[in-house]
Amino acid sequence: MTNASFFSGEGTEIGSCRTMRRQVLLFLSALCLKYVLGQVSYSIPEEMAKGSVVGNIAHDLGLDLKRLKSGNARVYTGGGVEYIGLNKERGVLLVEQRIDREALCGETTPCALHFQLILENPMELFRVTVEITDINDNTPTFTNSEKRFEISESAVIGSKFVLEKAVDSDIGMNGLQQYSLAPSDHFVLKLESQPDGTKKVEMVLQKPLDREKKDYLSLLLTAMDGGEPQMSGTMQIFVTVLDVNDNAPTFAKPLYRAKLQENSPKGTSVTTVSASDKDIGSNGKLSYLISTSKRVLSELFNINPKTGEIILVGEIDYEKANSYQIDIEVVDSGGLSDSAKVIVDLIDVNDNSPQINIVSKSESISENSPTNTVIAMLSINDPDSENNGNVVCDINDSIPFKIQTTVNGFYTLVMEFLLRTN
Ligand SMILES: [Ca+2]
Ligand SMILES: [Ca+2]
Ligand SMILES: [Ca+2]
Ligand SMILES: [Ca+2]
Structure with a gap:
């Protein structure tokens, strides 16, 4: 030697x-x-x-x-x-x-x-x-074993982040020769020679970050000397990806349908709508509202801004309207929004009695009036729908008159047999 x-x-x-x-x-x-x-x-x-x-x-x-x-x-x-x-x-x-x-x-x-x-x-x-x-008796070393970054997912391609230099006290080939960074799917290493002979070590963003896909990255920076055998030192790099509001809320369905009995009390829950937002924190905090401009709708229905539950707050009458279309909206705290429609079909209940109106009547009839002589004309009306509005018209059996159906809710009271006199 x-x-x-x-x-x-x-x-x-x-x-x-x-x-x-x-x-x-x-x-x-x-x-x-x-x-x-x-x-x-x-x-x-x-x-x-x-x-x-x-x-x-x-x-x-x-x-x-x-x-x-x-x-x-x-x-x-x-x-x-x-x-x-x-x-x-x-x-x-x-x-x-x-x-x-x-x-x-x-x-x-x-x-x-x-x-x-x-x-x-x-x-x-x-x-x-x-x-x-010199012998290669020093490992390239970093002062810190790890470095943490918080980087916005909106950071632009080419953004640079300064890393730590390693130190190797040996000289020549036994000294520090190169660095590597892995994995390299988002960041690549950039080395820049400096006047003192050392190198500026940076990582450069080469592919956009997406917090919704990956919110945390772990990389390993390795420094190597050129000795025989080669020695190396490492440093962990952790990147927390910060959220930006790059996702709008989305309703689970574009159209919601609900059925509601007319005369339901105020406070009845009509239906609950829901939306999701891939962002976090205030970027994903949602608020529901009824966006229709029709006053009648906002007087009848309310939506809970937090839960999306639609509540009946007015009186609904099937005979006035049998269906309502409510436009709803969801907004995140960053102002991004989505809309949907809720159709509320009312169910009729039998809440109207038939009304009998005498349209015209004879004040008197002669005793020998023939059968089917019209004595009175009646109109019977029930505003309920379908079976609830179907009317059956009847009269006592013990009198010599009968009811005859005509059309459109009109009835006639006619003679059934000859009147007798003593
Ligand atoms: Ca040495
Ligand atoms: Ca060395
Ligand atoms: Ca959002
Ligand atoms: Ca986001």
């Missing part, structure tokens, strides 16, 4: 401010030591186990193990943390402490440790650089 490169003579520029400072220090040290013998570089991944070998420095610098001992060889970090230590017996550099590239360098690349190997008797100084390479 490690590799080393060895440079003879004076050190090569490494290229960070920290290195520059160290080089100034080294230069001052070199003045005392007269010279710096060389430089060696290694490259190891972060997070190697404590005690892992970084490199065989004795071999790479051409030093034998006795010299390391006699020269009391040691690592000099200039007061910094000693991540890498020297094993004099084996002549190797070993990992002394956990090396976390993210903590050490953040987003800076390359990431390297710089220190010296110092020997005495005679004094010698070697520069050592250990480059720390």
